Amino acid sequence: MAESAGTDDGHIKAALESVKQRVAAASAERGSAHATRLVAVSKTKPVSDLMAAYDAGQRIFGENYVQELIDKAPQMPEDVQWHFIGHLQSKKANGLVAKVPNLVAVETVDDDKIASKLNSACAAAGRASKLQVYLQVDTSGEETKSGVDPEGAPTLAKHVVEDCPNLELKGLMTIGAPDDFECFNRLAACRHEVAEALGVDAASLELSMGMSGDFEEAIARGSTSVRVGSTIFGARNYANK
Ligand SMILES: *Cc1c(COP(=O)(O)O)cnc(C)c1O
Numbered sequence: 018m019a020e021s022a023g024t025d026d027g028h029i030k031a032a033l034e035s036v037k038q039r040v041a042a043a044s045a046e047r048g049s050a051h052a053t054r055l056v057a058v059s060k061t062k063p064v065s066d067l068m069a070a071y072d073a074g075q076r077i078f079g080e081n082y083v084q085e086l087i088d089k090a091p092q093m094p095e096d097v098q099w100h101f102i103g104h105l106q107s108k109k110a111n112g113l114v115a116k117v118p119n120l121v122a123v124e125t126v127d128d129d130k131i132a133s134k135l136n137s138a139c140a141a142a143g144r145a146s147k148l149q150v151y152l153q154v155d156t157s158g159e160e161t162k163s164g165v166d167p168e169g170a171p172t173l174a175k176h177v178v179e180d181c182p183n184l185e186l187k188g189l190m191t192i193g194a195p196d197d198f199e200c201f202n203r204l205a206a207c208r209h210e211v212a213e214a215l216g217v218d219a220a221s222l223e224l225s226m227g228m229s230g231d232f233e234e235a236i237a238r239g240s241t242s243v244r245v246g247s248t249i250f251g252a253r254n255y256a257n258k
Contacts, residue, residue: 054242136182151223155191203227208222
């Protein structure tokens with residue numbers, strides 16, 4: 018991951034500020050009382066790039082790969098709030114939770130097994146606070162996409178709420194198919210089903226949806242948390258991984 022440090026700092030600061038303005042404008046247009054959270058997705062990017070965003074005020078970062086996050090976390094200030102947004106294998110849950118104390122959320126819980134594993138990992142690590150989780154929902158119906166089917170989300174949500182005391186069900190997350198904004202509407206509909214099954218207000222559950230190419234459309238359809246990478250940090254070079 019070695020890369021010349023510092024040269025991109027000005028670009029990253031300017032790009033971050035522009036994304037923040039666009040997020041705020043889209044949220045205002047929706048008439049939302051709450052600010053939409055911006056998760057800066059920094060996978061494959063060197064710590065110097067993350068620090069440029071940090072110095073420009075960003076505190077919430079999203080990473081996709083367990084080992085990369087475990088490597089980066091101790092190199093960043095402790096007040097960073099990490100969101101894990103990649104596919105998580107059960108066998109890596111313990112290491113992730115134990116080695117990243119400031120892991121705030123795992124956005125990719127898509128079955129009972131990984132939820133239970135994260136719950137026991139929190140106990141094993143002696144975490145003081147609950148780990149927030151989002152249920153990843155497959156809203157595109159593509160075989161290759163991970164995520165629970167919308168019909169399965171209420172049952173999974175009940176499992177988290179009833180059987181996983183170290184987890185806090187924060188909301189639902191989806192990636193969706195490119196240019197298919199119906200996926201965002203499907204996630205919002207799924208939230209209603211989940212809220213009904215739990216007997217809570219739909220508004221008490223968040224919607225994590227929207228990436229570089231579509232975050233404004235996602236906000237218009239109810240997103241409360243967007244995950245933006247390349248528009249802030251530039252195109253990714255996976256050879257850096
Ligand atoms: C990489 C990634 C993002 C960010 O994608 P960009 O198009 O670079 O903004 C968001 N969410 C998930 C789950 C990702 O894997």
